[in-house]
Amino acid sequence: MASSSALDLPSISHIISVHLECDNYPTWLAQIVPVLSSCHLLSYVDGSYPSPSPTISDPKAKETLETCFASPNQNHLLQLRSDLLRMTRGDSSITDFLDRIHSITDNLALAGAPVHESNLLAMVMNNVGPLYENTVVAAQAREKPIGMPDLEALLL
Template sequence: MTPEPTPPPPPTQIIQITASNFLIRLTNTNFSSWRKQVQSALIGLKLDCYILGDTKPPAKFLASSSSTPNPEYDSWFRQDQTILSALLGSCSDPIQPLISSAETSREAWDRLITSFANTSRSRILSLKAKLASNPKGTRSVIEFLQDMKRIADELALVQAPVTDEDLLIHITCQLGEEYQNIVAALRARDNPVTFPELFEKLVDHERMLKQITPQLSPPAMTTVNYTNRQTRSGYRTATDNQNFRQNAQGRAATRSNRNQYFNSNSGYGSNRMSRNNIVCHLEQAYFDVYL
């Protein structure tokens, strides 16, 4: 009795995936983020093997018959085309022609990797340069640290991760002179400093600086009054000198009168000198207290 042929295995269920599974659309500037998104989504669905080539396509026909389609190939092909469609739909219009003629999802994936390889390299160099030349300036510590962490995260996405130690060096070298004490303390530590710990300590140090700075601010009225006194005094001196030059011919005749005038008003001159001395003493007292 002839045994009956083994029936083909039932078709594998197709996992539906569309471009809506990829919220980030691929453009000329965001390949690293887009690739990470696609890989993560496919790994979650256990479909990443298709774009990586780990799943080889089965034979199109059964071994027992060259004319009987292989259900396993049919399931593989349909799943692969679903992924290919999702990849094509997640690309922006200028990029879609790059993969529109690809026959499999792996072929489309490899084309994108090759096309954006040089762009990613230049992106890495640009990010590294930005990380090394990004001083804090007038920004708050929180804004500065968030910006530095964003750059480090982007480098990680393009397969050029920055270690915590290197990130610490880049940050501490661009903080400014007011952070020298805490920077020296952090670098002197034997145990490595993590980014969350660095974030907390620098924010606390900035808060302390803000509490101390108002006490060092000079009184506005003292500076203004002293400046005005100097301005008025300078104006009178310039006027006297001008009048003195204009009356050069009668200088000898008026010298005695001028001397008599100043002698009769010696009290005014003394009072004026005393007031100037008081102002100087007040200014000196201010610098002794606040500096």
């Protein structure tokens, strides 16, 4: 677990205004060293402290990323399914709507509870709103059932 003094990766860009290039090493170094020092990371970068092993050598080790972050927590699965069922396009663009759906379905799949394509198709078609009614009717009227990639192409 990260210490309370560790920086989040996205926040470091607010602290380091100079990006390393061929002609600005001294300026960049003057900014990065205090940041790494304050996070107790400088000793890993300058080699004075050995870096931890990039892999876990004990096959019985429980502290892996998958165990910590992708384990199928029942409450988390219920929340994701609930979010998916309540998802509507509303005022958002069709691209944003589909991106939000993909984010949720990707998380469900990673947690071992993938959403069947027919359920996803029904959910999308029922929630895109009246602006896409003709597109949905055309997709449903096809002789061959439509797949999710084809439906997305029609909606976009």
